[in-house]
Amino acid sequence: MEESFDYSQVPFTFGMCAAENCSHASTCLRHIALKYAPTKKVFLPIMNPNRLKSMKKDKCDYYCSNEKVRFAKGFMCTVNALTVRVADTFRYRMISYFGRKNYYLKRKGELNLTPAEQQEVIAIAKSLGVILKEYFDSYIEEYNWD
Template structure:
C-alpha cells in the first residue's frame, strides 16, 4: 500500500471486506487493507465468506486493487462548449444511460466519473462534433471501491 495513511471513514458502507490473512494478494487488495483498518467501535462488518474465498483457490474474483484511479469531477465545461443545436442530444443521451439525477450529479461534480464513464462523455461529445483538449472540470485520485 502507498505511504499515506489509510482513512477507513472513506470506505463505502456496503463495501465487502476480506478477512483472509493468508491470501497471496492480501498486501494489495483493498478489501483486505480496509479490513485491517476497521476501528474497534464498529461491531458488525460486511465481510466476504472465507469459505467462498478459499474455494476460489487463489483466483479471487472479488480482488480489488489498492491502486488509485483518476476520476473526473464534473463536465460543465463540455456542456457549455457544445453547440445549442446538439446540447439536448448530449444531455438526453447521458440521462438515458445514468438517469436524470445521476446525470446532474456527475455534471456538477457531486458524483465522480469513472474512467469508463469519462469515455462515454468524450465519445458522445465527439460524435456531436465537439473537439476539446479537456472534457472535464477537474480530476481526483481515489480508490476504486
C-alpha cells in the same frame, strides 16, 4: 513509505476479506480495509469464510486493487461548449447512459466519473462535433471501491 489509510472513506456496504494466506492481501482493498477497521465497529460486512475456503489460492474473483484511479469531477465545460442545435441531443444521450438523477449529479461534479464514463462523455461530445482540450472540470485520485 506506506500511505496512511482513511477508513472513513470505505463505503458502508463494501465487502471486506479476512483471508489469511492470500497472496494478494497486501494490495487488495478488501483486506486493507479490514486491517484498518476501527475497534468501535462491532459488525462489519465481510466475505463468508466458507466461500474463502472454497476459492483457489492464486485467483480471487473479488480482488479490488489498492491503486488509485483518476476520476473526473463535472463536465460543465463540455456542456457550455455545446451549440444550441446539439445540446438537447447530448443531454438525452447522457441521461440514457447515466439516468436522469446521476446525469445531473455527475455533470455538476457531485458524483465522480469513472474512466469508462469519461470515455463515454468524450465519445458523445466528439460525435456531436465538440472538440476540446479538456472535457472535464477537474480530477481527483481516489480508490475505486467497485
